[in-house]
Amino acid sequence: MRDFLLDDADRAFRSEVREFLQRELAPRAADIEDRQDWSAVKHVVRALGEAGYLRLMFPDLYRGTLTSPGLTHATILSEEAAYLNYAFETTIGTALSCAYPLHRHASERLRDAYLAPILDGTAIGAICVTEANVGSDSAGMETRIDFDARTNEWVINGFKRYISNASVADVYIVYGIATGTDPSQAGMTAVAVPATAAGIRFPRNYTFMGRRGCIVGEVEFSDCRVPADHLLGEQGGGFRIMRGMFNFERAILGGSGLGVARSAFDIATAHAQRRQSFGQALGCKQLIWEKIAQMSWRIDAAELLTYRATKMYDAGADGKALMKEAAMAKLVATETANFCANETVQILGGDGITKEFGRAEQLYRDARALTIVGGTSEIAKYLIAGRDLPDIRINL
Structure with missing residues (x-):
């Protein structure tokens, strides 16, 4: 069962935001990818702001239907956006990472001047x-x-x-x-x-x-x-601000990784069931079956770790109390995105490396950034081990 840690309200929100993105982002995804159309990006950002989706992280400013909005819902938004176009998700993920310290640490005047327009979708x-x-x-x-x-x-x-x-x-x-x-x-x-x-x-x-x-x-x-x-x-308080921002960003990147991984997985499973090879469906081949199974369990593991971190944050954990869990979410989800994108290209063969036969090659290129941005996989492992080895300082 997917979304094991989500409740009915979370699932209803996923359906709502998925429908919204299918309407606003999906028709513009090709223009963003092929023409790098910034006007298309701005259009969807503005639509997200008008719908109130950029306020999910800030319960005191949120005006939507959710009774307890939080990082879980912002991560669902990230996941669904990355499923369609990770480049677009990067834009809003970065904007929210900017909004986070403004909301927590800026004066009221600065919040009015800079935070409000970001949340309204009129500024980046x-x-x-x-x-x-x-x-x-x-x-x-x-x-x-x-x-x-x-x-x-x-x-x-x-x-x-x-x-x-x-x-x-x-x-x-x-x-x-x-x-x-x-x-x-x-x-x-x-x-x-x-x-x-x-x-x-x-x-x-x-x-x-x-x-x-x-x-x-x-x-x-x-x-x-x-x-x-x-x-x-x-x-002198910048490192504490940055640490909180990175916890937030790494959980969001867990959602990004999940979106890319799921998108690749859906392409791979559809192809494995449709494509005929040696007189039967490609998915009947043992090596293909093994690839699908590997992708599936990795996605489930990434999802569990990602939404564990967001649920912890929404329950009040932050700073050092969330650093390991946020790092695990980011590490596993982004590594899973790379694994799934690579295996999908391999399953599709020639179709996987050409733009003319779908998005597999785009996902392969997009996924590669995920294990670098927001802290490399190596740094995530350092943060994880740092909690488990509290009596020593690891020599990087």
């Missing part, structure tokens, strides 16, 4: 963490966030790359090391930077093998200034 958010010399080792950031007491402003200098929604976002959550601190977790600070701020520049966007239609690029800050109240939380 982005997160600036990765740098040229900093990926998983976020404590080694070179970006500096200095406070100018004379003008009562934060001054940002640094260079970020692999930033989803770069150049098209309306607000950026920027992490860096604060004035007078060493490059370490203790000095990490977060500020909100609007796209209109002087000193922000977007040198280039990247071309990826997959996720076509998702805009990813570089963001440069050169004496970029924002008012003092654009600080999130407190100076």
Whole structure:
């Protein structure tokens, strides 16, 4: 039985959001993939905002029919969107990852200015963490966030790359090391930077093998200034904010992985039952049967781990209490997406590597990013083992 950890209200919500995405996203998925049509992405984002689906994570702002909205429902949305088009899901997943710290750590004025438009679907958010010399080792950031007491402003200098929604976002959550601190977790600070701020520049966007239609690029800050109240939380509190954001993002990525895996699995099972080979259905072959079984149990395992993490979050777990479970969800679901996409291409043979015969090759390209973004599979394993070996510090 799929969705074992979901209740009837969750299942009803899945049916509702699936119908919505079939109406709004499915007809535009090909344009997003083939033409990288940003207007199509914006249309669906706006529709999601108008329907209230971008507020699922924030019960105090939610106005829909669910009695207890939360991360479980945001992850269901992520899963169903990724099933149709993972590039699109990346856009909204990133925007919600930006909304998360704004909701929890921004002043009321900032929430009105930046959070409300994201949740309404009229604005896009982005997160600036990765740098040229900093990926998983976020404590080694070179970006500096200095406070100018004379003008009562934060001054940002640094260079970020692999930033989803770069150049098209309306607000950026920027992490860096604060004035007078060493490059370490203790000095990490977060500020909100609007796209209109002087000193922000977007040198280039990247071309990826997959996720076509998702805009990813570089963001440069050169004496970029924002008012003092654009600080999130407190100076030096950025690592705690980032940890909570990553728990949220990794659970959402569990949903992304599930969506891609399920999409590949459905293509594979349909082909295995339809295609005739050596006088019988392809699925009758023992090696194909084994591939289908492997895909099926991996999807079930990924689903159980993903919705365990979301249910824990919705019950109040966060921070260190959720780090291992969120990492497990992300690790298993994204590795499962890669496994299922690869096996689907193999089952389809030549049809699996051509655009003319379906989406298998797109899923194969899209899935590859999942074990890298939001923390690599290797970092997820480190976080898992770190809980199980509390008396030692693992040497990466």
